[in-house]
């Protein structure tokens with residue numbers, strides 16, 4: 088497993104495991120146990136996924152030493168602000184049954200993110216979290232956060248897959264020494280991505296699946312990827328991407344699939360106000 092180095096020197100696996108849409112606690116717990124057994128060391132959850140407890144149970148049962156794992160969770164919008172962030176962090180830590188986190192992200196760029204960021208810097212300085220970052224922040228919001236606080240996020244987790252490649256954003260993040268992390272590396276299967284003709288041809292050439300090609304393409308570009316699956320055979324498939332390399336012509340062919348548009352939500356869409364108001368977490 089390859090690790091990358093964050094801007095504070097902390098090492099993070101380039102490939103991890105995501106647990107969004109695993110609402111069934113038993114299923115989530117088993118999936119995380121299976122993922123760790125497969126070899127994944129980075130687990131990506133969020134308070135809003137409502138499964139931190141199951142992830143924590145799985146970590147305990149896995150038998151893998153805590154320091155070998157890299158655990159990420161995220162602060163939800165309704166917990167924004169200094170005091171709320173401190174309380175939400177402790178709640179997440181308790182649910183995960185951990186005494187420190189590896190990465191804590193502001194999940195969405197809404198609410199009092201400056202208060203949140205101040206609280207997160209303190210948690211970082213107290214050693215309760217090894218790195219702090221953001222998610223779904225457009226470059227202008229990243230710039231705003233940095234210029235207002237002077238503290239550079241370690242990571243920005245954003246939608247990144249062959250149909251939405253985020254090349255300009257990646258350059259902006261790299262220029263500012265911020266690690267890009269892909270959510271939805273398979274676009275959740277939308278637009279028949281697993282059967283895409285360009286990807287299928289490349290996959291056949293390398294005797295790999297289209298899923299493996301997508302993950303190889305991301306990680307070869309220096310993007311951290313966190314695919315989700317509840318099936319153990321797919322976890323193994325998605326993990327098995329370090330024994331081949333995509334040559335420049337394949338990388339260039341995949342570039343042609345970019346639509347430069349989100350397949351999920353545009354954060355500047357006015358419907359986001361309603362969407363967010365329907366997703367309040369109870370503390």
Ligand SMILES: NC(=O)C1=CN([C@@H]2O[C@H](COP(=O)(O)OP(=O)(O)OC[C@H]3O[C@@H](n4cnc5c(N)ncnc54)[C@H](OP(=O)(O)O)[C@@H]3O)[C@@H](O)[C@H]2O)C=CC1
Pocket residue numbers: 104105106107108131132194222223244245269270271272273274275276281296298299313314315316317318321324325
């Ligand atoms: N910060 C943010 O705002 C967001 C963060 N995330 C994070 O990113 C992670 C990954 O993104 P996610 O939204 O889950 O979507 P993904 O792009 O990882 O796609 C997951 C889907 O692909 C299927 N799948 C997985 N592996 C294969 C395979 N080898 N062949 C065929 N199908 C496969 C899964 O089905 P099955 O499970 O049945 O195998 C599931 O339906 C999340 O779990 C979460 O941790 C996600 C969304 C937003």
Ligand SMILES: O=C1CO[C@H](CO)[C@@H](O)[C@@H]1O
Pocket residue numbers: 107133135194
């Ligand atoms: O992590 C996430 C998963 O996707 C959701 C959108 O459907 C968001 O809540 C969130 O950003």
